[in-house]
Structure formats: C-alpha cells, structure tokens
Amino acid sequence: MADPLSLDEITRQLEDLPGWEHKNDKVSKEFTFENFRDAMGFITRISYEAEEQVHHPEIFNVYNTVDISLSTHDAGGKVTEKDITLAKTIESLYNN
Amino acid sequence: MADPLSLDEITRQLEDLPGWEHKNDKVSKEFTFENFRDAMGFITRISYEAEEQVHHPEIFNVYNTVDISLSTHDAGGKVTEKDITLAKTIESLYNN
Numbered sequence: 045m046a047d048p049l050s051l052d053e054i055t056r057q058l059e060d061l062p063g064w065e066h067k068n069d070k071v072s073k074e075f076t077f078e079n080f081r082d083a084m085g086f087i088t089r090i091s092y093e094a095e096e097q098v099h100h101p102e103i104f105n106v107y108n109t110v111d112i113s114l115s116t117h118d119a120g121g122k123v124t125e126k127d128i129t130l131a132k133t134i135e136s137l138y139n140n
Numbered sequence: 141m142a143d144p145l146s147l148d149e150i151t152r153q154l155e156d157l158p159g160w161e162h163k164n165d166k167v168s169k170e171f172t173f174e175n176f177r178d179a180m181g182f183i184t185r186i187s188y189e190a191e192e193q194v195h196h197p198e199i200f201n202v203y204n205t206v207d208i209s210l211s212t213h214d215a216g217g218k219v220t221e222k223d224i225t226l227a228k229t230i231e232s233l234y235n236n
Contacts, residue, residue, distance in 0.1 A: 080196050084187045091180045100176050105199045 048122035057128045061135055069122050070102075071131055072113040075138055083110050086137065093133045099126045101134070144218035153224045157231055165218055166198075167227055168209040171234055179206050182233065189229045195222045197230070 049057070054066050064073045077083040083105055090112070094100045104111040112134055114127035145153070150162050160169045173179040179201055186208070190196045200207040208230055210223035 080187070080191065084184075088180075088184065091176070095176065100203045103199075103201045107196045 046116055046119050046124035046126050048116075048119050048124055049128070054123050054128075061128075061131050064131055064135075066123065070113040070115040071123055071127055072111065073131075073134075075110045075112070077108045077110070080107050083108050086110055089137050090134055093137070094130065097126070097130055097133070099130050101130065142212055142215050142220035142222050144212075144215050144220055145224070150219050150224075157224075157227050160227055160231075162219065166209040166211040167219055167223055168207065169227075169230075171206045171208070173204045173206070176203050179204050182206055185233050186230055189233070190226065193222070193226055193229070195226050197226065 051066075054071070058064050058066060058071065061071075061073075064071050075083075075086065077086065087103055087105060087110060090101065090103070099114075099116070102111075102113040104113075112131075114123070114130055115121050116124040116126050147162075150167070154160050154162060154167065157167070157169075160167050171179075171182060173182065183199055183201060183206060186197065186199070195210075195212070198207075198209040200209075208227075210219070210226055211217050212220040212222050
C-alpha cells in the first residue's frame with residue numbers, strides 16, 4: 045500500500061509535469077487533440093499502461109478533450125507515488 | 141441541424157431506455173462492468189458508433205464504471221433525436 049505524499053512532495057513532483065494541477069486530492073490535466081479519434085487513441089494507450097501499473101485514472105472525454113485525474117483509492121483517495129508514476133507515463137504518451 | 145425534443149417526447153423515448161435519466165439537459169446512464177478491461181472495451185465499441193453517427197457522448201470512466209451523457213451541441217446543448225438514437229445504440233452494445 046502506498047503512502048500519501050506530502051503537499052511539498054506533490055508540488056515538487058509537479059514541477060516535472062507541465063500542465064498538471066493538484067486539486068481536490070487529485071493530480072489532473074486536460075489534454076486537447078485534433079479530433080475524437082486522436083482523443084480516443086490517447087485513452088486506449090493510457091488504458092494499457094494503467095493495466096500494467098495496476099493503477100487506473102479517472103478519464104473524462106468530450107469529443108477532442110481528455111481530462112485525466114489521478115488519486116490512490118488504497119491511500120484514502122490521496123495522491124501517492126503511484127499517481128506521479130502514472131502521470132509521468134501519460135505525459136510521455138502525450139509527447140510521443 | 142436537429143431540433144430539441146420536448147420534455148414529453150424525451151420522457152416517452154426514455155421508456156424504451158431502462159436506466160437512462162434526463163437531467164441537466166442531458167440523457168445519461170451509468171454502466172458497471174466486471175473490471176477495467178470490460179469498461180474500456182465498451183468505450184471502444186461506443187467510439188466507433190459515435191464516429192459513424194457523427195455524434196459524440198460525454199464519457200466518464202473510473203475503473204469498472206462508465207458514465208455516458210448525451211446532448212446535442214448544435215441544438216444549444218439540448219436533447220435531440222440524435223441523442224436518443226445514440227443512446228439506443230449504446231444500450232444495444234451493452235446488452236450484446
């Protein structure tokens with residue numbers, strides 16, 4: 045079970061994650077794409093990584109936008125290292 | 141461009157769509173699955189139908205749940221026949 049990160053630690057980690065925000069005990073980012081297909085492709089790529097990391101984001105899609113929010117259920121819904129790891133993976137998918 | 145449906149017409153249409161609700165000018169339903177993979181498979185199947193109908197739902201996924209909300213942007217964000225058609229398609233995907 046992962047421990048919740050301190051606010052300072054979350055702030056420090058988000059310095060390496062441009063556009064990600066910490067609010068409501070989650071780290072979140074809204075991604076925008078050319079169209080629905082590209083948005084759906086991104087969600088699909090995220091889904092494989094989520095299964096591999098045994099950690100699943102909240103995913104909200106409307107047409108060409110994808111909102112991702114991460115927190116750790118087993119840590120009382122707080123942000124843990126697992127969320128930072130998955131955020132970094134998602135960020136790298138977006139940039140590749 | 142589709143015209144907004146009347147409240148009576150929406151109510152009548154939802155009689156054929158068990159579990160679907162009309163609220164905040166949208167028709168919505170929460171679907172639950174065995175696991176994340178099944179939820180993601182459902183989203184993927186919806187995505188092809190959405191492209192074919194040139195009409196896209198709001199999709200919210202957390203692990204094994206998928207919330208779908210439908211309204212028509214071109215009709216001022218109101219519910220139209222396009223939403224009912226897509227809702228029926230999504231319902232049939234869920235049941236097959």
